[in-house]
Amino acid sequence: MGIYAFRLPDIGEGVVEGEVVQWHVEVGAEVDEDDALIDVMTDKATVTIPSPVTGKILSTVGKPGEIIAVGAVCIEFEVEGEGNATKSGEPNDEPEAPAEDETPEPASEPVEQPKPAPEPKPVPKPAPEPVSQSQTSIPSSALKGGTGVGGRALASPAVRQRAKDEGIDLSQVSGSGPAGRISHADLDAHNEVGESAGGIQFSQPGEPADGTTEIPIVGLRRKIAEQMTKSYTEIPHFSYFEEVDVTELEALRQWLNVNRTAEQPKLTYLPFIMQALVKLFKEGHHGCNGHYEDEREVLVLHNAVNMGIATTTDRGLYVPVVKNCEAMNIWELGGELRRVAGAARDGTATLSDLTGSTFTITSLGRDGGIGATPIINTPEVGILGVHKAIERPVVVDGKITIRRMMNLSSSWDHRVVDGANGAALVQGLKYLLEHPTQIL
Amino acid sequence: MEQISCQVLVVGAGPGGYVAAIRAAQLGLDTIIVEGDRAGGTCLIRGCIPSKAIIHAAERFESLKEHQGGHMGLKVDGDVSIDMPALVDWKDKIVEKLNKGVEALLKANGARLVSGWATFLDGKTCNVTDSDGNKVAHITTENVILATGSKPIELPFMPFDEENIISSTGALDLEELPEKIAVIGGGYIGLELGCALRKLGVEITVVEGLDTVVSIFDAEIRRPLERWLKKNKVKVHTNCLAQGAEISGNAVELSWKNKDGDLVSETFDKVLVTVGRKANTTGWGLEEMGVKMDESGRFVAVDSQCKTNMRGIYAIGDLNGEPLLAHKASAQGEMVAEIIAGKKRAFEPVAIPAIVFTEPEIVSVGMTPDEATAAGENIIVGKFPLAANGRALTLEAEKTGGFVRVVARESDQLILGVQAVGSHVAELSGAFVLALEMGAVLEDIAGTIHAHPTMTEAFHEGVLKTLGHAIHTM
Numbered sequence: 067m068g069i070y071a072f073r074l075p076d077i078g079e080g081v082v083e084g085e086v087v088q089w090h091v092e093v094g095a096e097v098d099e100d101d102a103l104i105d106v107m108t109d110k111a112t113v114t115i116p117s118p119v120t121g122k123i124l125s126t127v128g129k130p131g132e133i134i135a136v137g138a139v140c141i142e143f144e145v146e147g148e149g150n151a152t153k154s155g156e157p158n159d160e161p162e163a164p165a166e167d168e169t170p171e172p173a174s175e176p177v178e179q180p181k182p183a184p185e186p187k188p189v190p191k192p193a194p195e196p197v198s199q200s201q202t203s204i205p206s207s208a209l210k211g212g213t214g215v216g217g218r219a220l221a222s223p224a225v226r227q228r229a230k231d232e233g234i235d236l237s238q239v240s241g242s243g244p245a246g247r248i249s250h251a252d253l254d255a256h257n258e259v260g261e262s263a264g265g266i267q268f269s270q271p272g273e274p275a276d277g278t279t280e281i282p283i284v285g286l287r288r289k290i291a292e293q294m295t296k297s298y299t300e301i302p303h304f305s306y307f308e309e310v311d312v313t314e315l316e317a318l319r320q321w322l323n324v325n326r327t328a329e330q331p332k333l334t335y336l337p338f339i340m341q342a343l344v345k346l347f348k349e350g351h352h353g354c355n356g357h358y359e360d361e362r363e364v365l366v367l368h369n370a371v372n373m374g375i376a377t378t379t380d381r382g383l384y385v386p387v388v389k390n391c392e393a394m395n396i397w398e399l400g401g402e403l404r405r406v407a408g409a410a411r412d413g414t415a416t417l418s419d420l421t422g423s424t425f426t427i428t429s430l431g432r433d434g435g436i437g438a439t440p441i442i443n444t445p446e447v448g449i450l451g452v453h454k455a456i457e458r459p460v461v462v463d464g465k466i467t468i469r470r471m472m473n474l475s476s477s478w479d480h481r482v483v484d485g486a487n488g489a490a491l492v493q494g495l496k497y498l499l500e501h502p503t504q505i506l
Numbered sequence: 507m508e509q510i511s512c513q514v515l516v517v518g519a520g521p522g523g524y525v526a527a528i529r530a531a532q533l534g535l536d537t538i539i540v541e542g543d544r545a546g547g548t549c550l551i552r553g554c555i556p557s558k559a560i561i562h563a564a565e566r567f568e569s570l571k572e573h574q575g576g577h578m579g580l581k582v583d584g585d586v587s588i589d590m591p592a593l594v595d596w597k598d599k600i601v602e603k604l605n606k607g608v609e610a611l612l613k614a615n616g617a618r619l620v621s622g623w624a625t626f627l628d629g630k631t632c633n634v635t636d637s638d639g640n641k642v643a644h645i646t647t648e649n650v651i652l653a654t655g656s657k658p659i660e661l662p663f664m665p666f667d668e669e670n671i672i673s674s675t676g677a678l679d680l681e682e683l684p685e686k687i688a689v690i691g692g693g694y695i696g697l698e699l700g701c702a703l704r705k706l707g708v709e710i711t712v713v714e715g716l717d718t719v720v721s722i723f724d725a726e727i728r729r730p731l732e733r734w735l736k737k738n739k740v741k742v743h744t745n746c747l748a749q750g751a752e753i754s755g756n757a758v759e760l761s762w763k764n765k766d767g768d769l770v771s772e773t774f775d776k777v778l779v780t781v782g783r784k785a786n787t788t789g790w791g792l793e794e795m796g797v798k799m800d801e802s803g804r805f806v807a808v809d810s811q812c813k814t815n816m817r818g819i820y821a822i823g824d825l826n827g828e829p830l831l832a833h834k835a836s837a838q839g840e841m842v843a844e845i846i847a848g849k850k851r852a853f854e855p856v857a858i859p860a861i862v863f864t865e866p867e868i869v870s871v872g873m874t875p876d877e878a879t880a881a882g883e884n885i886i887v888g889k890f891p892l893a894a895n896g897r898a899l900t901l902e903a904e905k906t907g908g909f910v911r912v913v914a915r916e917s918d919q920l921i922l923g924v925q926a927v928g929s930h931v932a933e934l935s936g937a938f939v940l941a942l943e944m945g946a947v948l949e950d951i952a953g954t955i956h957a958h959p960t961m962t963e964a965f966h967e968g969v970l971k972t973l974g975h976a977i978h979t980m
Contacts, residue, residue, distance in 0.1 A: 215856050
C-alpha cells in the first residue's frame with residue numbers, strides 16, 4: 067500500500083485557484099479511478115474533478131467555500147502499490163501555502179523547501195487541458211483527434227496556431243491523419259459542420275446514386291394536391307403567430323381529467339381551443355367563421371361552428387368535421403372530436419363526417435415546431451395551427467420563471483380578413499386560453 | 507533624465523528579451539528595451555556562443571595533436587601550441603560580431619535600446635540608471651516583458667572571485683591555461699567546459715553530489731560520454747559534496763566529503779563551480795511590482811501565455827522557470843509580443859529540444875523511453891549506431907560510440923521522443939523536433955528520403971529499426 071497525494075490539477079488557462087463547491091466523497095470512502103471527487107469553481111467554470119486513481123481516501127483539504135490553490139494537495143489516497151508521496155507533513159509532500167484569508171488544515175509538521183533541482187529538465191510540462199465556459203468534467207482520456215506527447219491534441223504548429231486564432235478547441239476536432247493527426251482540412255471540415263457531439267465517426271458515404279422512383283398521384287392524394295393548389299394559388303394568405311401561456315389551462319385540463327366520470331373522454335387541448343373559438347366567433351369575430359364564395363364575391367358567414375380537424379391517416383390527410391360545436395360542452399366536444407378523428411383514421415367516416423366545415427384546426431402537437439404557415443381549407447377564410455406545449459423560461463413580473471408555453475400559427479384569406487382581424491381573433495384566443503375558466 | 511513612455515517595455519536584451527522587442531516592433535508596437543550590459547544576454551556574451559567557440563577551438567587543438575603522430579596520412583611536424591589570449595580574442599570577436607548584429611536588428615526593426623539598469627518603482631514604471639549610478643531615463647509603459655535571465659549559483663562557502671574560484675563566465679576568459687581544474691557539479695555546463703578544457707590539456711576532476719554526471723539523461727545516453735571521460739582520464743567523483751576551498755596564492759585546496767563520508771582534499775589551480783543557475787529576481791524592483799512567485803519561490807509564476815498575476819506584466823525565459831534554455835526564452839519572447847499585439851497565442855510546444863555539447867554531443871527531444879513509460883505509454887524503441895552510418899565514419903564521428911534512439915507509441919506509431927549521442931549530432935536536433943511538432947508517425951520519417959551521405963540517415967535508420975526493418979544494421 068502506498069500514499070497517493072492528489073494535487074488540484076491545472077483546471078484551465080491561467081487559473082491559479084478554485085473554490086470548493088462540493089465534495090462527492092468523504093474521508094474513508096473507497097473510490098475508483100474516474101469517480102467524481104470534488105466540484106471546484108473558478109472564475110471560468112465549475113469543474114468536476116475525477117479521481118486519478120483507485121483507492122481509499124485518507125484525508126481531504128478544503129471545505130465548501132474555501133479556496134484551494136492549483137498544485138496544492140487536496141486529497142490523499144491509500145493506493146495499491148507505491149503511490150507518489152509519503153504521509154503528509156514529510157518533506158517530499160509540501161502542502162501548498164494556503165491562499166489568502168483561507169486556512170486549510172495546518173500541516174502536522176514544519177516543512178522544508180525542496181532542494182533545487184541540480185540541472186534543468188529538458189522535457190516540458192504538459193500544458194493544461196482547455197476548459198470550456200460551463201460545467202465541465204475532465205475526462206481522463208477523451209480526445210477525439212489523436213493524442214500527442216503529454217495527451218494533447220496531435221497537430222502541427224501551423225494547425226495549432228490556426229486553431230488558436232479561430233478559437234477552435236482541438237480536443238473537439240476529429241483528426242483524419244495517421245495516429246489521428248489533425249490537418250488544416252480537418253479544421254475546415256470542423257468549421258463547416260460545427261461540431262457534432264461525442265466521438266462520432268461520420269458514416270461512409272455510399273456510391274453516387276442513379277435512377278428514380280415514380281409514384282402516381284391518384285385518388286385522395288390527387289384530390290389533396292388539387293385542393294392545395296387551388297387554396298394556395300387563389301387565396302392570398304397571410305400568417306400570424308403567437309405564443310400562449312397554457313400553464314393554467316394545463317392545470318385545469320389535468321383537474322378535469324382527474325375528476326372526469328367513466329363516460330367522459332380524456333381531454334386534450336383541442337376541445338378547449340374549439341370552445342374558445344366558438345365563443346370568439348359569437349362575440350365579435352364572426353367574420354372569421356365563414357366561406358368566401360369568390361365567384362359570387364360573397365362572404366358567407368355561418369352561425370354554426372363546424373370545426374374541421376386536420377387528421378393524418380394511413381391513407382393521407384383527412385379533415386373530419388365536428389359539427390355544431392356551439393351546441394356542445396367541453397366533454398361533448400372532446401367525445402365528438404375523438405369519434406370523427408377515429409372514424410377518419412379507420413376509414414369508417416361518413417361523407418357528413420368529412421364535409422361542411424366552417425373553420426379548420428391543424429394540430430401540429432406531436433411534431434412540435436415553433437411555427438408553420440398552414441394552408442387554408444378553401445372556401446374557408448382561416449386556419450389555426452396548434453403547436454406542442456412545452457415548458458420554457460419566460461419573464462413574469464420581472465423574473466424568469468418556467469411556464470408551459472404553446473405556439474399558435476394562423477393563416478387567413480387576406481381578401482376578406484385583414485391583418486387586424488386575424489390578429490384580433492388570435493389575441494382573443496390567447497386571452498381565453500390564458501384565462502381558461504372563461505372558456506367553460 | 508529622459509522621460510519615456512511606450513507601449514512595450516522589455517527588460518533584458520538576452521535571447522528572450524531581444525527577440526520579444528524585435529517582434530513587438532515588427533508588429534507596430536512602440537517598444538523600448540533596457541539592457542545594462544551589451545545586448546545578447548548570457549547566451550551570446552557568456553554562455554552558448556563563447557562556450558561553443560572554445561569547444562570548437564579545443565576540438566581543433568586535439569585533432570592537430572593527433573596529427574603530430576601522423577593520422578589519415580596527414581602529419582604535423584613540430585609543436586602544436588596554445589596562445590590563450592589569442593584564442594580568447596578570437597572568441598571575443600565572434601561574440602562582438604553577434605552583439606553588434608543584435609543591436610543592429612533591434613534598431614532596424616524600430617525597437618529602441620536604452621542602455622542602463624532598470625529599477626521598477628511599480629508595475630508600469632521604472633528608472634534606468636547607468637553603471638555610475640546616474641539616472642538616465644524614467645520610463646512609463648503599458649506592457650512589461652520581464653526577461654532578466656539567470657546567473658550561476660554561488661556556493662556560500664566558496665564565493666566566485668573569478669580568479670581561483672570561477673564560474674562558467676570566468677572559464678570562458680582564461681588568459682592562461684591552468685594545469686589542474688576541479689569542476690564542482692557534473693551537469694551539462696560543467697561537463698561541456700570540462701571536456702573542452704580537457705582537450706586543451708587541462709587535468710580535470712569532477713566533484714558531483716549525485717550518483718552520476720548529467721543525471722538528466724538516462725544511463726544509455728550517458729554511457730558514451732562516461733566512456734570518453736574515462737578514456738581521457740577525467741576523474742569523476744560522484745556522491746561527493748564539496749565542503750570548502752582554501753586559497754593560497756595561485757592554488758586552491760578543495761575539500762569534499764566522499765561517498766563514504768570521509769573528508770578528502772586535493773590542490774588545484776582553479777575550481778570551476780557549475781552547480782546550476784538561478785533566476786535574476788532581485789535587485790531591480792521585482793518586489794515592487796506585486797508579481798507572484800511560483801511554488802518554489804525561485805521563479806516568477808506565469809500561465810501558458812507567460813502572463814504573471816499582474817495585468818500587462820509578462821515574464822519570459824529563465825525568469826519563469828525551467829528549462830533554462832535560450833530557445834525557450836526566444837519562443838516565449840516572440841509569443842508574448844504577439845499576445846500584446848492582440849493575437850491569440852499560448853506556449854504549448856510539443857517539445858523543447860535539449861542539447862549538450864560535451865564529447866560526444868547529446869540531444870534529447872521529447873520523451874525518453876523511461877519518461878514515456880512513466881506517462882503510461884506502451885512504446886517501441888529503436889536504436890541505430892553511428893558506426894553503421896557512412897558519413898559518420900568519414901567524419902570519425904562514430905569513434906565516440908554514438909547512436910540515434912527513437913521512441914514511438916506502439917499503438918499508432920506516433921513518435922514520442924528522439925535522443926542521439928555522438929559527435930556532431932547536435933545538428934540533427936532540428937529534424938527530431940520537427941518530427942515531434944508535426945506529429946509525425948514512424949512511417950512519415952520512413953517515407954522521407956534522407957540525403958546520402960549524411961548523418962541524418964541515422965535518424966531514418968533509427969526509425970526503420972523501430973519499425974523492425976533497418977537496412978544498415980543487423
